[in-house]
Amino acid sequence: MDHKYMAEPYKVKVVEPIAMSTQQERTEAIKRAGYNTFLLKSKEVYIDLLTDSGTTAMSDNQWSGMMIGDEAYAGSANFYHLEQAVRELYGFKYVVPTHQGRGAENILSKIAIKPGDYVPGNMYFTTTRAHQEMAGGTFVDIIIDEAHDSQVEHPFKGNIDLKKVQALIDRVGADKIPYICLAVTVNLAGGQPVSMQNMREVKQLASKHGIKVMFDATRCIENAFFIKEREDGYQNKTIAEIVKEMFSYADGATMSGKKDCLVNIGGFLALNDEDLYQKATQLVVVYEGMPSYGGLAGRDMEAMARGMYESVDYYYIKHRIEQVRYLGDKLTQAGVPIVKPIGGHAVFLDARAFLSHIPQDQFPAQMLAAKLYEISGVRSMERGIVSAGRDKEGNHYFPKLELVRLTIPRRVYTYAHMDVVADAVIELYKKRDSIPGLKMVYEPPVLRFFTSRFEPLK
Ligand SMILES: *Cc1c(COP(=O)(O)O)cnc(C)c1O
Numbered sequence: 001m002d003h004k005y006m007a008e009p010y011k012v013k014v015v016e017p018i019a020m021s022t023q024q025e026r027t028e029a030i031k032r033a034g035y036n037t038f039l040l041k042s043k044e045v046y047i048d049l050l051t052d053s054g055t056t057a058m059s060d061n062q063w064s065g066m067m068i069g070d071e072a073y074a075g076s077a078n079f080y081h082l083e084q085a086v087r088e089l090y091g092f093k094y095v096v097p098t099h100q101g102r103g104a105e106n107i108l109s110k111i112a113i114k115p116g117d118y119v120p121g122n123m124y125f126t127t128t129r130a131h132q133e134m135a136g137g138t139f140v141d142i143i144i145d146e147a148h149d150s151q152v153e154h155p156f157k158g159n160i161d162l163k164k165v166q167a168l169i170d171r172v173g174a175d176k177i178p179y180i181c182l183a184v185t186v187n188l189a190g191g192q193p194v195s196m197q198n199m200r201e202v203k204q205l206a207s208k209h210g211i212k213v214m215f216d217a218t219r220c221i222e223n224a225f226f227i228k229e230r231e232d233g234y235q236n237k238t239i240a241e242i243v244k245e246m247f248s249y250a251d252g253a254t255m256s257g258k259k260d261c262l263v264n265i266g267g268f269l270a271l272n273d274e275d276l277y278q279k280a281t282q283l284v285v286v287y288e289g290m291p292s293y294g295g296l297a298g299r300d301m302e303a304m305a306r307g308m309y310e311s312v313d314y315y316y317i318k319h320r321i322e323q324v325r326y327l328g329d330k331l332t333q334a335g336v337p338i339v340k341p342i343g344g345h346a347v348f349l350d351a352r353a354f355l356s357h358i359p360q361d362q363f364p365a366q367m368l369a370a371k372l373y374e375i376s377g378v379r380s381m382e383r384g385i386v387s388a389g390r391d392k393e394g395n396h397y398f399p400k401l402e403l404v405r406l407t408i409p410r411r412v413y414t415y416a417h418m419d420v421v422a423d424a425v426i427e428l429y430k431k432r433d434s435i436p437g438l439k440m441v442y443e444p445p446v447l448r449f450f451t452s453r454f455e456p457l458k
Contacts, residue, residue, distance in 0.1 A: 034454055036454065051381060052346065079301055089243060089308055097294030097301055098288050102256075102267075103295060105127055118168060118177050122160045130447060143186065150339045155230045156230070158193050188383060193227065253270045255270065262311050265296070266301065321344060331422055384402035441454060441455050
């Protein structure tokens, strides 16, 4: 029997009531928060679409795993479960747990990048680029041009442009490129996937020049689903088979377990190269902890290992992607400008088109996120000029994409919640002309989007 949408492939065993608020309370709250949704208290939020990071609902199986945490300082049984999951599902030889994804990025950047190096990537990610730059590297964007245009439909908009990689090799020399950073999916492009063919070709080109390929594996399961759906030859493969093949084109990966490993905290660095692994174990003890726990409790590693097995279930990931698409389709039908095609973890509002009367240096996406909260209690996130930060000369980066991200947590909200979100965005779209820009009144030196503060312009 066909249904309008695939209903949740799980049932509810525990509930968490959410606080309801009035418009007036929200008007005061967002002002107090400096028009930055990161600075709201979670209790002031009705539907929290700030991020899909660490906001997952764990399963009964994961919670029961928490009870068998082996909290030994060294050689915890849960570490071996995690190691087994990484080897079996992703195919890497070595794993170094870290407290979250950026812990792995820190270690990888420090062991692989020398000052003066270049690190090409398919669009930047905030923490990834920050670690690369702190290690003395320069990030170079090598994503296909289509990714920078929110309206171009492309089945694999996260793909790397091989000509851009070749041009960089010709310009700076392969010995100045320690690795290519390949993200699956590409968060800042709108959760856009990379095709298997592209991964294969990137690996071939990199190998020819002795350059490694390191994946940002954060949303690898979502990427695998899109491959199954869209790429010839993969329709009859399982998600697990696709994931395994994807990682066969990588020399290593950083993972934020808070996304596709279905946990609230955790991450890891996975490697095949023994030499790099040795270096990683030397650093992890300084920054995270023993190589057999890396800043995590035994129970956290157990939950992550179990989450990894659950994540490759076809019906889990099908429901997730379809729920995101349901929200996006509703907005599209109402004429709201969003990034196309709809990505894996979020719907991205195109704030540049939505608030076309606000210039980019008056932070249209920041204001759109603030206004959406104010009218509905729905919390979203700016992904535009504020997130992009400043270059070495201190000027704003002016990214082509000026977006508001409505990120859907895994296994948390229902289709009814998606309807509430869609109705609020559509209402705001109808009165978009009355929304003013912002000025920045406080700015921290790095990763400014987390704590900067704003005031509305007259
Ligand atoms: C979340 C994320 C990271 C960083 O992971 P944390 O667990 O938040 O430290 C890195 N890359 C991408 C693409 C992410 O979405």
